[in-house]
Amino acid sequence: MPARYLRSLEHDPRGYGAAADAHADSDLLLGDLLFHSPRTLGPRARALGLSCHTCHPNGAAHGELVIPGLSDRPGNVDMSTAVLRPAADDRVANAVNVPSLRGCRYTAPYFRDGRAASLEALVQQVVTGELDGEPLAQRELAALVGYVLQLDFLPNRNLDARNRLSAHASAAAQRGERVFTTPRPAFAGQSCASCHPASSFFRDGRVHRVGSGAPPSPHALDGGYETPTLLGTAETAPYFHDGRFANLGEVVAWFDRELGLQLSAQDQADLVAYLEAIGAVDRPADDRPLASRLDQTFAYASLLSAARPRRIWLAALDRIGALLPGAPESLAPRAAALRAELSALDEQVRSGAPLPVLARKAAPLRGQLARLAADWAGAASSAVAEGMDAAR
Numbered sequence: 166m167p168a169r170y171l172r173s174l175e176h177d178p179r180g181y182g183a184a185a186d187a188h189a190d191s192d193l194l195l196g197d198l199l200f201h202s203p204r205t206l207g208p209r210a211r212a213l214g215l216s217c218h219t220c221h222p223n224g225a226a227h228g229e230l231v232i233p234g235l236s237d238r239p240g241n242v243d244m245s246t247a248v249l250r251p252a253a254d255d256r257v258a259n260a261v262n263v264p265s266l267r268g269c270r271y272t273a274p275y276f277r278d279g280r281a282a283s284l285e286a287l288v289q290q291v292v293t294g295e296l297d298g299e300p301l302a303q304r305e306l307a308a309l310v311g312y313v314l315q316l317d318f319l320p321n322r323n324l325d326a327r328n329r330l331s332a333h334a335s336a337a338a339q340r341g342e343r344v345f346t347t348p349r350p351a352f353a354g355q356s357c358a359s360c361h362p363a364s365s366f367f368r369d370g371r372v373h374r375v376g377s378g379a380p381p382s383p384h385a386l387d388g389g390y391e392t393p394t395l396l397g398t399a400e401t402a403p404y405f406h407d408g409r410f411a412n413l414g415e416v417v418a419w420f421d422r423e424l425g426l427q428l429s430a431q432d433q434a435d436l437v438a439y440l441e442a443i444g445a446v447d448r449p450a451d452d453r454p455l456a457s458r459l460d461q462t463f464a465y466a467s468l469l470s471a472a473r474p475r476r477i478w479l480a481a482l483d484r485i486g487a488l489l490p491g492a493p494e495s496l497a498p499r500a501a502a503l504r505a506e507l508s509a510l511d512e513q514v515r516s517g518a519p520l521p522v523l524a525r526k527a528a529p530l531r532g533q534l535a536r537l538a539a540d541w542a543g544a545a546s547s548a549v550a551e552g553m554d555a556a557r
Contacts, residue, residue: 168223168452169223170223170267170317171316172317191467192307192308192311193308193311194464194467194468195305196308196312196313197461198481199301199305200216200312203483204476204483205217205292206292207249207298207299209249210298215232217291220263224265224267224313225267225401226262226263226264226265226400227263228403234248238260238408239408240262240263240402241263242261242263243258243261244296245257245259249295250295250296253294253295253297261277262401262405265397265401266313267319268318268366268394268396269284269313270284270314271366271394272366272368272370273370274372274391277406278390279390279391284310284313284314285306285310288310305477318366318396319447321397321443321444322445323338323443323445327364328367328443330342330439334442335442337435338438338441338442338443340435340439341439341440344357344436345361351424352426361395366394366396367394368392368395369392371391371392372391372392373392374388374390375390375423375424376388376423377390377405377423378390395440395444396443396444397444398413398440398443399449400446413437413441416440417437418433421433455542455545456541459541460538462484462488463488463535463538465484465485466485466527466530469481469523469524469527469530470524471520471521471524473520475514479511479515482510482514486507486508492537493541493544495544499537503530503534507530510526510527
């Protein structure tokens with residue numbers, strides 16, 4: 166599972182589980198839940214088990230995602246069809262590659278064609294316009310947007326603090342940087358770096374027509390796409406708005422061929438080396454201790470308060486309950502008892518029981534789940550140690 170790399174986790178590796186009663190942390194936790202819960206979306210999306218996390222696992226792009234009726238190739242989805250919302254169907258086959266959300270506080274405008282100027286507009290359009298969900302209340306919208314804004318670009322030792330190549334980059338990448346920044350007649354005297362300047366996260370915030378699109382009619386002025394960042398491309402294959410290219414070498418070859426850049430084979434290889442260097446990530450996996458990762462989900466119990474809407478209760482109970490069946494055998498009875506307690510709460514929430522009463526019943530859950538997470542991690546560590554001893 167790709168690392169979240171929320172800024173809160175970078176500053177405090179414990180995350181927000183231990184301090185979820187604080188106002189800011191509680192809002193961030195609510196945004197986390199909305200991002201991971203299918204209940205945020207419409208009925209058809211919920212039936213398929215889809216959430217924001219499905220397409221953007223912890224903020225990254227899901228390059229292998231295939232949704233029946235929506236995907237023409239892995240990593241692509243056509244959200245303007247009748248599969249999830251009948252009124253969204255534009256009768257055009259225009260699947261786009263799922264983008265990463267990492268660093269999105271720096272990468273407006275949004276959508277592949279740049280039609281959304283703000284994350285608030287993007288989120289509401291996706292939730293209601295594409296996935297047929299109910300409009301998010303202002304508090305929930307702010308929480309979800311706030312969570313997404315915390316998704317950082319992943320660290321990359323090939324780059325310094327100004328996005329210049331560091332000493333870790335290869336000689337080929339160093340040569341490729343010169344190819345990247347060299348002005349070319351085919352670019353009207355500009356360079357690759359003109360649209361992908363290092364100082365603004367390798368993207369210029371503009372929409373360009375580069376001739377890669379397919380207009381919906383012969384007379385349509387269409388096919389403009391927002392300049393994507395080049396950071397984190399190690400996580401975002403396949404490439405281009407429609408995911409047509411499996412690797413960066415194919416991307417470079419297309420630009421060379423279509424725009425007449427006249428790059429030599431060596432220049433193309435060096436340019437690819439540069440793109441791979443600036444698009445690398447140091448920690449693609451969530452390497453926090455298991456107890457911390459479990460606690461990140463169990464922290465949803467902190468949202469079970471009388472002030473929360475019932476659908477937030479149901480979403481939190483769903484997410485916690487889904488994790489419990491995976492407990493190790495030694496902890497299975499405790500996990501089963503907790504799951505039964507969660508199921509009972511779920512039924513009472515659905516039946517309309519007073520939330521203040523239910524909140525008092527739910528109060529001990531946070532501590533019980535935290536202890537389970539610690540014991541679960543301990544059991545996993547013991548199992549690993551035993552396996553290593555047996556291997557010797």
